[in-house]
Amino acid sequence: MASSLLRSDRAGWGFAIPAFALIGTFIVLPFFFAFYLSLTNQRLISPNPTEFVGLDNYRSLLGVAVVTLEPERGDDGAVLRDEDGNIEYPSLRSVTRNDDTPQYRGMREWFRWSSGDDARVVIARDVVFMKALVNTFTFVLVVAPCQAALALGLALLINQRLRGINVFRGIYFMPVVVSIVVVSLLWRFIYDGQDGLLNNLLSGLTFGLFQPVDWLGNPSTALGSIIVMSIWQAVGFHMVIWLAGLQTISPTLYEAADIEGATKWQRFRFVTWPGLRNTAVLILIVITMQCFALFAQIDVMTKGGPLDSTQTLVFQAVERGYGKQDISGGSTISVLLFLIVLCISLIQRWLTRERT
Amino acid sequence: MNIRLTAFATTALGAIWGAQAFAQTELTMWYHGAGNPEESAVLDQIVEEFNASQSDWSVVVQSFPAGAYNDTVIAGALAGNLPDIIDVDGPVMPSWAWAGYIQPLEIDQGTIENFLPTAIGRWKDDIYSVGLWEAAVAMVTRRSVLEKYDIRIPTLAEPWTRDELDAALEAIKEGGEFDYPLDLGMAWSADEWYPYAFAPFLQSFGGDLIDRSTYLEADGVLNGDAGIEFGEWWQSLFDRELVPGTSQDPADRDSGLIDGKYAMSWNGNWAAANAVEAFGDDVLFLPAPDFGNGPKIGAASWQFAVSASSDHPEGANQFIEFMLQDRWQVAFSNAQAVIPATSSAAAESELYAEGAPMAVFYDLSKEQALLRPVTPGYPVMAKIFRKALADIASGADVADTLDAAADEIDADIEANSGYGN
Numbered sequence: 001m002a003s004s005l006l007r008s009d010r011a012g013w014g015f016a017i018p019a020f021a022l023i024g025t026f027i028v029l030p031f032f033f034a035f036y037l038s039l040t041n042q043r044l045i046s047p048n049p050t051e052f053v054g055l056d057n058y059r060s061l062l063g064v065a066v067v068t069l070e071p072e073r074g075d076d077g078a079v080l081r082d083e084d085g086n087i088e089y090p091s092l093r094s095v096t097r098n099d100d101t102p103q104y105r106g107m108r109e110w111f112r113w114s115s116g117d118d119a120r121v122v123i124a125r126d127v128v129f130m131k132a133l134v135n136t137f138t139f140v141l142v143v144a145p146c147q148a149a150l151a152l153g154l155a156l157l158i159n160q161r162l163r164g165i166n167v168f169r170g171i172y173f174m175p176v177v178v179s180i181v182v183v184s185l186l187w188r189f190i191y192d193g194q195d196g197l198l199n200n201l202l203s204g205l206t207f208g209l210f211q212p213v214d215w216l217g218n219p220s221t222a223l224g225s226i227i228v229m230s231i232w233q234a235v236g237f238h239m240v241i242w243l244a245g246l247q248t249i250s251p252t253l254y255e256a257a258d259i260e261g262a263t264k265w266q267r268f269r270f271v272t273w274p275g276l277r278n279t280a281v282l283i284l285i286v287i288t289m290q291c292f293a294l295f296a297q298i299d300v301m302t303k304g305g306p307l308d309s310t311q312t313l314v315f316q317a318v319e320r321g322y323g324k325q326d327i328s329g330g331s332t333i334s335v336l337l338f339l340i341v342l343c344i345s346l347i348q349r350w351l352t353r354e355r356t
Numbered sequence: 357m358n359i360r361l362t363a364f365a366t367t368a369l370g371a372i373w374g375a376q377a378f379a380q381t382e383l384t385m386w387y388h389g390a391g392n393p394e395e396s397a398v399l400d401q402i403v404e405e406f407n408a409s410q411s412d413w414s415v416v417v418q419s420f421p422a423g424a425y426n427d428t429v430i431a432g433a434l435a436g437n438l439p440d441i442i443d444v445d446g447p448v449m450p451s452w453a454w455a456g457y458i459q460p461l462e463i464d465q466g467t468i469e470n471f472l473p474t475a476i477g478r479w480k481d482d483i484y485s486v487g488l489w490e491a492a493v494a495m496v497t498r499r500s501v502l503e504k505y506d507i508r509i510p511t512l513a514e515p516w517t518r519d520e521l522d523a524a525l526e527a528i529k530e531g532g533e534f535d536y537p538l539d540l541g542m543a544w545s546a547d548e549w550y551p552y553a554f555a556p557f558l559q560s561f562g563g564d565l566i567d568r569s570t571y572l573e574a575d576g577v578l579n580g581d582a583g584i585e586f587g588e589w590w591q592s593l594f595d596r597e598l599v600p601g602t603s604q605d606p607a608d609r610d611s612g613l614i615d616g617k618y619a620m621s622w623n624g625n626w627a628a629a630n631a632v633e634a635f636g637d638d639v640l641f642l643p644a645p646d647f648g649n650g651p652k653i654g655a656a657s658w659q660f661a662v663s664a665s666s667d668h669p670e671g672a673n674q675f676i677e678f679m680l681q682d683r684w685q686v687a688f689s690n691a692q693a694v695i696p697a698t699s700s701a702a703a704e705s706e707l708y709a710e711g712a713p714m715a716v717f718y719d720l721s722k723e724q725a726l727l728r729p730v731t732p733g734y735p736v737m738a739k740i741f742r743k744a745l746a747d748i749a750s751g752a753d754v755a756d757t758l759d760a761a762a763d764e765i766d767a768d769i770e771a772n773s774g775y776g777n
Contacts, residue, residue, distance in 0.1 A: 045455045106763045192605045217603025306750035324736045
């Protein structure tokens with residue numbers, strides 16, 4: 001079978017080979033190289049020979065444990081409380097820097113919850129990586145549906161025969177063409193905590209009632225700010241893909257729907273949406289992959305701060321590989337990221353498969 | 357006949373000139389100053405004079421933008437493609453020496469006798485690099501502001517104490533005239549600024565990034581009592597809203613002092629000319645405060661070194677020795693406001709001569725400068741410390757953050773088998 005495939009389609013293979021060669025050289029090969037490096041202690045700058053360390057890099061990234069902290073008790077055995085009535089616990093230092101519990105040494109608190117009077121603390125070997133993982137997933141889960149929906153909305157709006165519609169298409173597409181670094185720098189001014197555009201706008205609209213928010217300097221707003229800006233920046237790109245999908249739908253279907261007396265919603269639900277099926281799958285996968293690669297906005301706007309609230313996987317991979325000169329650590333994150341994206345893409349393919 | 361003779365003569369002359377040019381062996385040099393015409397002009401002039409002054413060597417300079425320079429050198433080294441002469445940022449020098457990128461200099465000790473000690477890159481008993489200039493930071497402010505709030509003007513001999521600094525900041529804050537009393541430059545989060553500018557505070561508290569007697573352990577030093585005391589104070593600056601935080605607008609960092617948003621700014625000599633221009637005689641460059649263990653500021657700027665793979669180290673050394681003359685230090689200082697490395701050059705420079713507006717910076721470099729930890733592990737250590745400072749500024753628990761930073765530094769040292777220490 002394979003030989004007949006080769007013979008019958010020589011021209012096809014001829015066209016495909018340059019792309020295969022480039023993808024093989026610059027994507028597939030580096031991936032295997034990264035996988036190999038993740039099993040070593042390769043550094044960026046070092047005269048020491050590279051050693052094989054097995055799964056150590058994965059262990060130091062993924063190590064997690066739960067410890068229980070008992071509340072501080074007074075001499076009478078009663079639980080001590082601070083002024084606000086919160087139970088006082090010993091510092092986590094008493095566990096992570098204690099010679100009796102060497103297995104926890106170097107681990108840090110990720111999060112905690114109370115169970116009765118005790119506090120259960122989840123400690124991780126690499127809290128920054130864990131936070132990056134959570135932030136990246138949050139980013140994907142918010143951006144993928146919002147951006148896809150917004151892009152579809154815009155595509156429907158500009159898929160009309162109106163005078164000057166190309167001007168709107170151009171405007172919506174503009175942020176995609178501008179370099180993401182430039183866009184990030186501009187949004188850094190917009191989000192400025194004191195006299196940024198956004199704060200001025202909001203305080204103008206509310207006649208001065210609105211108190212300025214330090215959008216990028218506050219751990220609870222920083223990631224949200226970057227999400228909003230990222231959705232706005234790339235929405236035009238997906239709008240164009242949706243638009244291409246919309247224009248493949250035959251006008252005769254709409255005519256037939258009109259003759260049947262379909263409402264606007266029915267036209268969308270039973271003609272447009274089924275016609276966009278393949279486009280939807282493509283857009284979902286593309287947005288998911290792009291979201292997992294979140295880097296430039298973080299690098300320019302927050303460097304992962306404040307308090308790791310905007311750490312992401314790719315930012316950490318670069319920070320480790322080049323900033324901290326730990327090529328093996330950076331490679332390990334890249335391999336994990338690849339596995340995550342692969343799994344999610346496979347699940348998405350399976351969920352959106354053609355059902356017969 | 358005549359024509360033919362002239363043609364022959366021209367060819368012969370050309371051949372002689374060509375031979376002379378060929379007799380000079382080419383030395384390549386990489387420099388970080390692309391995009392800065394004044395700086396490049398000085399370097400070009402040095403190269404031109406050097407090439408004309410002797411017949412053995414001909415230096416060719418290739419400049420890179422500062423932001424991409426270190427990556428370029430690392431990539432060049434990995435590809436086995438380094439030039440003969442490179443320049444290296446002072447704190448990075450031990451890392452490159454350890455990795456075998458550069459070799460010890462062989463220059464006449466007499467030529468560097470009069471140099472500021474921090475302009476000389478020593479690692480493990482060898483000199484690997486020498487700088488023609490230094491950089492220093494100072495508390496930039498106005499005499500009129502301090503007088504208005506009745507704040508003592510500190511001197512090199514008697515700098516502010518921690519209490520005096522805190523009281524001064526509180527008093528200015530209470531005045532309500534400025535957005536913040538002090539601008540530390542938190543907007544400059546990308547580069548070396550945090551460890552360069554703020555680690556000296558920690559060192560003045562009595563802590564450090566690492567135990568300098570062995571360069572093997574940060575635990576107990578960075579997160580020791582002095583370290584935690586520093587951390588608490590550092591965090592309190594932000595809690596009390598005395599300084600802008602990590603989200604500071606970079607434009608405010610550049611012009612906030614002059615625009616009257618801040619009363620004081622912790623900034624380097626490279627930015628001092630603007631302040632002199634804006635405030636004239638009113639400007640003050642004050643020494644670092646003393647937090648208990650003497651006032652300290654960071655040290656070591658860009659320096660010149662010979663690459664380990666150079667085929668002609670003797671030529672490269674000769675060129676570096678040629679560069680070290682006072683007149684080139686003066687030229688660089690006048691062109692880009694850097695502090696000359698010798699007192700004699702400082703005396704001749706426009707900005708740092710006695711009585712000149714920025715002369716105090718030379719004294720700061722001489723009196724307060726403390727090198728960043730001289731170990732190949734420094735670049736990684738600096739990254740870790742940078743993040744700890746940013747986290748503490750944003751409200752992270754001080755002891756936990758410093759513990760984690762010390763652990764991370766120690767783990768990195770172990771992963772690198774002690775960095776040759």
